[in-house]
Amino acid sequence: MKKKTILKKLSSKRLSRNVIYFLIVIAFFLGFFANKLTDIKFPFLGKSKEVVEKSNPNSDLEALQAKVIKESYLFKIKWGDLGKKMIEDGVIDKTKLSQAVSGADELSQELEKYLSGNENKIELSQANAQFWVDVLWGLGLANKNSILENGAMVEGGNTANFASTGGWTLGKSQAMDYYSKFSYISLTPEEQKRVEKIAGNIYRPCCGNSTAFPDCNHGMAALGLVELMVSQQFSDEEIYKTVLAFNTYWFPQTYLDTAYYFEKNGKAYETISPKELLSKTFSSASGYQVIRKKIGNVQWPALKGGGSCGA
16 A cells, blocks of 8 residues: 555656656747747847847947048039149248148149149049148138128127138248138129128138137138139039038048937938038037937947138
């Protein structure tokens, strides 16, 4: 009797173990098929740690960056012999310019042509952005215009002390020897009004002033560019678009962050008008700081610096 009881207990234990093993196996296969089903229906929920580690966290930023900073631009702006004239008048010392741009005593052939030839177009890239801010700075500084003679640059009586004047070290002489002196660009009264209106709508992130108050190199360069394009009958839209391209190379962080801000708010950067992007809201120093506070510090891939207000 005792022997039968013992055998019955042993059989019961074996049965319990078999049931447990069976349940474990069932649970394993249920888990396996559940994961497979998740991968098929909801792949974003089923990523393994290895897959996550292999994904590129900067891919979205790189795609957005490509929309903002183009490889190069080709503008059908007649540069003509403006570079040559500024060299002859001493506004620009070619050796000083070359040293500032490249650290060498001579410019590359690609840049030299703008100072010695007669060019009917302007090529802009990240590689020559410094050259253009300096050359256009000289143009805006030396070209005779009422913005320089009657505007905010002279109101306080300290015209020689601004960054765009006191900071000009690329000429044969001091900046005030060339200030609004040469009639490189002739404008009709109507064209002058257009220049003043457009310049008043264009800001740069290094300060809070518009191009109508060109107290730094970027402002003076933008003024020269606006004058040149208005004289050649470009539309307002084309002028804003062109100035934005130059500004983007001069202040890449600003426009990348601005693009990021728009994307996060459901707007594509490329759909925002250049005039709006150049406005005080987005392109002034104060406007940009508001954007920066909203988005925080974004680490852009391969971002090169810019925005210094010196030669």
